[in-house]
Amino acid sequence: xxxxxxxxxxxxxxxxxxxxxxxxxxxxxxxxxxxxxxxxxxxxxxxxxxxxxxxxxxxxxxxxxxxxxxxxxxxxxxxxxxxxxxxxxxxxxxxxxxxxxxxxxxxxxxxxxxxxxxxxxxxxxxxxxxxxxxxxxxxxxxxxxxxxxxxxxxxxxxxxxxxxxxxxxxxxxxxxxxxxxxxxxxxxxxxxxxxxxxxxxxxxxxxxxxxxxxxxxxxxxxxxxxxxxxxxxxxxxxxxxxxxxxxxxxxxxxxxxx
Numbered sequence: 172x173x174x175x176x177x178x179x180x181x182x183x184x185x186x187x188x189x190x191x192x193x194x195x196x197x198x199x200x201x202x203x204x205x206x207x208x209x210x211x212x213x214x215x216x217x218x219x220x221x222x223x224x225x226x227x228x229x230x231x232x233x234x235x236x237x238x239x240x241x242x243x244x245x246x247x248x249x250x251x252x253x254x255x256x257x258x259x260x261x262x263x264x265x266x267x268x269x270x271x272x273x274x275x276x277x278x279x280x281x282x283x284x285x286x287x288x289x290x291x292x293x294x295x296x297x298x299x300x301x302x303x304x305x306x307x308x309x310x311x312x313x314x315x316x317x318x319x320x321x322x323x324x325x326x327x328x329x330x331x332x333x334x335x336x337x338x339x340x341x342x343x344x345x346x347x348x349x350x351x352x353x354x355x356x357x358x359x360x361x362x363x364x365x366x367x368x369x370x371x372x373x374x375x376x377x378x379x380x381x382x383x384x385x386x387x388x389x390x391x392x393x394x395x396x397x398x399x400x401x402x403x404x405x406x407x408x409x410x411x412x413x414x415x416x417x418x419x420x421x422x423x424x425x426x427x428x429x
Contacts, residue, residue: 180252185393203248254277257281292344374391
């Protein structure tokens with residue numbers, strides 16, 4: 172399949188009323204393991220997890236070339252559409268998206284980092300123009316607003332209003348979907364879906380999130396899990412070490428995946 176046709180497939184997965192669930196990956200073997208599970212329809216990387224794998228802190232501290240190289244390895248390891256978490260775009264979001272498309276990535280998260288709204292919306296427009304120039308007009312930009320992530324002690328109603336305003340602006344600028352991470356309650360999710368339309372909002376799964384079945388009923392397009400999937404894997408590794416130290420051994424449930 173071409174990169175353009177994979178992007179179209181990924182976009183359709185978001186438009187489908189069936190909730191798209193994406194367990195994030197961070198290298199070739201995690202990508203292969205997730206892709207092998209029946210029901211997996213697309214993959215997404217987690218920037219925090221890739222940075223941690225390569226020894227960098229989160230927050231665009233990893234060189235963009237290293238981030239993209241790991242994304243390339245993920246793309247080449249599987250036969251599914253791959254979306255990449257590319258933080259704020261590493262100083263030049265449209266160029267980063269061009270480079271990502273060049274390695275076969277067909278969607279991306281880009282953070283607004285609560286820049287002035289006009290600047291953030293212009294960046295969305297520039298990204299989508301760059302994708303079209305690369306021959307991928309259906310590139311699935313998951314335009315992220317950090318309204319809740321950076322809320323601090325602000326009034327929750329004001330934070331929600333900001334998230335609604337920014338989500339609408341990003342959709343108007345050409346993003347097919349918007350990403351509002353945070354532990355959102357049903358009122359907040361419903362307000363955002365009402366503001367953006369069904370199958371336009373993506374969320375992150377965190378402890379205490381609404382059940383996926385309910386999110387599907389409310390019209391959410393996608394749920395991903397960010398760095399939490401790597402945390403689950405590393406927890407399992409530490410639990411193995413604890414069992415070994417206590418005189419145990421490998422669990423009977425272990426699978427051979429490589």
